[in-house]
Amino acid sequence: MARKLSTLDPQRLDNQICFAVYSAAHAFNRVYKPLLDRLGLTYPQYLVMLVLWERDDVPVKDIGERLFLDSGTLTPLLKRLEAAHLVKRTRSSEDERQVLIALTPQGQSLKERARSVPQSILAASACSVSELVAMKDEIVALRDRLNAVIGE
Amino acid sequence: MARKLSTLDPQRLDNQICFAVYSAAHAFNRVYKPLLDRLGLTYPQYLVMLVLWERDDVPVKDIGERLFLDSGTLTPLLKRLEAAHLVKRTRSSEDERQVLIALTPQGQSLKERARSVPQSILAASACSVSELVAMKDEIVALRDRLNAVIGE
DNA sequence: TCACATTTAATTGTTCGCAATTGAATGTAG
DNA sequence: CTACATTCAATTGCGAACAATTAAATGTGA
Numbered sequence: 001m002a003r004k005l006s007t008l009d010p011q012r013l014d015n016q017i018c019f020a021v022y023s024a025a026h027a028f029n030r031v032y033k034p035l036l037d038r039l040g041l042t043y044p045q046y047l048v049m050l051v052l053w054e055r056d057d058v059p060v061k062d063i064g065e066r067l068f069l070d071s072g073t074l075t076p077l078l079k080r081l082e083a084a085h086l087v088k089r090t091r092s093s094e095d096e097r098q099v100l101i102a103l104t105p106q107g108q109s110l111k112e113r114a115r116s117v118p119q120s121i122l123a124a125s126a127c128s129v130s131e132l133v134a135m136k137d138e139i140v141a142l143r144d145r146l147n148a149v150i151g152e
Numbered sequence: 153m154a155r156k157l158s159t160l161d162p163q164r165l166d167n168q169i170c171f172a173v174y175s176a177a178h179a180f181n182r183v184y185k186p187l188l189d190r191l192g193l194t195y196p197q198y199l200v201m202l203v204l205w206e207r208d209d210v211p212v213k214d215i216g217e218r219l220f221l222d223s224g225t226l227t228p229l230l231k232r233l234e235a236a237h238l239v240k241r242t243r244s245s246e247d248e249r250q251v252l253i254a255l256t257p258q259g260q261s262l263k264e265r266a267r268s269v270p271q272s273i274l275a276a277s278a279c280s281v282s283e284l285v286a287m288k289d290e291i292v293a294l295r296d297r298l299n300a301v302i303g304e
Numbered sequence: 305t306c307a308c309a310t311t312t313a314a315t316t317g318t319t320c321g322c323a324a325t326t327g328a329a330t331g332t333a334g
Numbered sequence: 335c336t337a338c339a340t341t342c343a344a345t346t347g348c349g350a351a352c353a354a355t356t357a358a359a360t361g362t363g364a
Contacts, residue, residue: 010270011263013202013218017288018180018273022199023220024291025177026321027298028170033322044350047174050165060313066165068175071313073351080349097312097359111163118162121170124301125294135290136169139176142277142287146179149276178351185352196320212343223343225321232319249329249342 021139031124035117039110045081046114048074052087052103053111059098068147086110173291183276187269191262197233198266200226204239204255205263211250220299238262 006012013019032043041049044067051066052058060074078101081087086107092098125132158164165171184195193201196219203218204210212226230253233239238259244250277284 010274011202011267012206013199015285015288016202016270016273017277017284017291018177018184019199019202020288020291020295021173021177021180022195024295024298025170025173026220027295027302028173029321030302031298032170042349043174047165047171050163050168050171054164061311068178069350070352072315072353075314077350095312095360099313115163118168121168122162124298125169126297126301127294132169135287135294136167136172138287139169139172139291142279143172143176143179145278146176146183146276149278150179150182181351194319213341221320222322224323224345227344229320247330247342251343 028121031121032117035120039114039117040084044069044073044077046117048077048081049086049107049110049114052101052107057100057102059092059100061098063101081107180273183273184269187272191266191269192236196221196225196229198269200229200233201238201259201262201266204253204259209252209254211244211252213250215253233259 007015009015029043032046036043036046039046047067048063051063060071060078064070064074078087078089082089085104088102088104089099090102092100122129122132159167161167181195184198188195188198191198199219200215203215212223212230216222216226230239230241234241237256240254240256241251242254244252274281274284
């Protein structure tokens with residue numbers, strides 16, 4: 001019996017989409033790093049700021065649902081953003097279990113300084129916007145199918 | 153002047169391919185977790201094993217180039233695989249700077265037990281093989297363009 | 305009202321991931 | 335052969351990421 005051709009071997013690293021996604025995520029991170037360094041943000045912190053620039057004064061849980069992250073990741077991250085004077089953390093008075101995250105004026109104004117980031121990423125992608133949008137939609141659809149499986 | 157529609161706003165989270173990739177990587181990780189738990193591996197450890205199952209007795213640097221990881225990540229990870237009796241680390245006698253990573257018999261035989269993993273991932277992806285291969289190729293091409301930019 | 309479950313953040317401990325540095329081995333130019 | 339640079343792995347320090355647990359607040363059923 002002939003051995004499986006390596007280009008079809010499902011156990012081969014280069015045939016696995018998960019490694020493609022994993023390594024692409026790291027490549028994005030490395031492209032973002034010098035851009036975000038100037039803003040004093042890490043990439044996950046930048047994601048949190050993107051969420052807050054869309055809507056402010058939201059509980060930690062909402063940010064977590066948006067980014068698929070839990071309090072174990074977000075609590076220390078938000079404390080660092082607070083230490084950097086970009087957000088304020090306050091217990092909700094209606095529901096004392098919740099901690100509401102609000103932008104400070106510095107946090108608000110950082111949005112302007114971050115405006116050029118997406119274009120830089122687009123340039124580094126060396127790819128048309130329409131192609132990127134199509135890929136993004138496919139990847140999001142795949143992610144959502146995977147997340148559906150996790151919830152059984 | 154009209155404000156940009158949010159579906160076109162490049163600063164909007166859901167319009168960013170990097171977040172799609174980032175969140176898909178985490179979704180994959182969560183799907184892999186129960187499968188790899190049974191093998192006693194984390195996902196990055198599984199990637200290292202995939203590399204070693206293809207070719208054995210290679211220096212740390214080769215594994216790093218394959219997975220885009222450096223010694224700061226790999227050294228402790230490989231020590232954990234050694235502690236789990238899956239690999240052996242030995243200084244090369246030809247070049248004493250290199251540490252060669254070889255599979256133990258347990259490390260070799262784990263490949264059989266891991267054979268079903270890719271099918272489980274395929275099932276969770278809820279997607280045809282040809283679609284996945286096409287997506288993988290696109291993502292790899294994007295990753296390689298990003299990595300090309302990093303190297304200036 | 306009282307007991308119990310649920311929700312929400314925080315905490316603890318382990319593992320990645322990377323920048324920066326170190327130290328030893330090797331390569332190279334003069 | 336002697337300086338000097340380069341390569342390679344290890345180390346240190348910091349910031350994610352997540353499982354598991356904790357504690358407080360809230361919701362619910364009897």
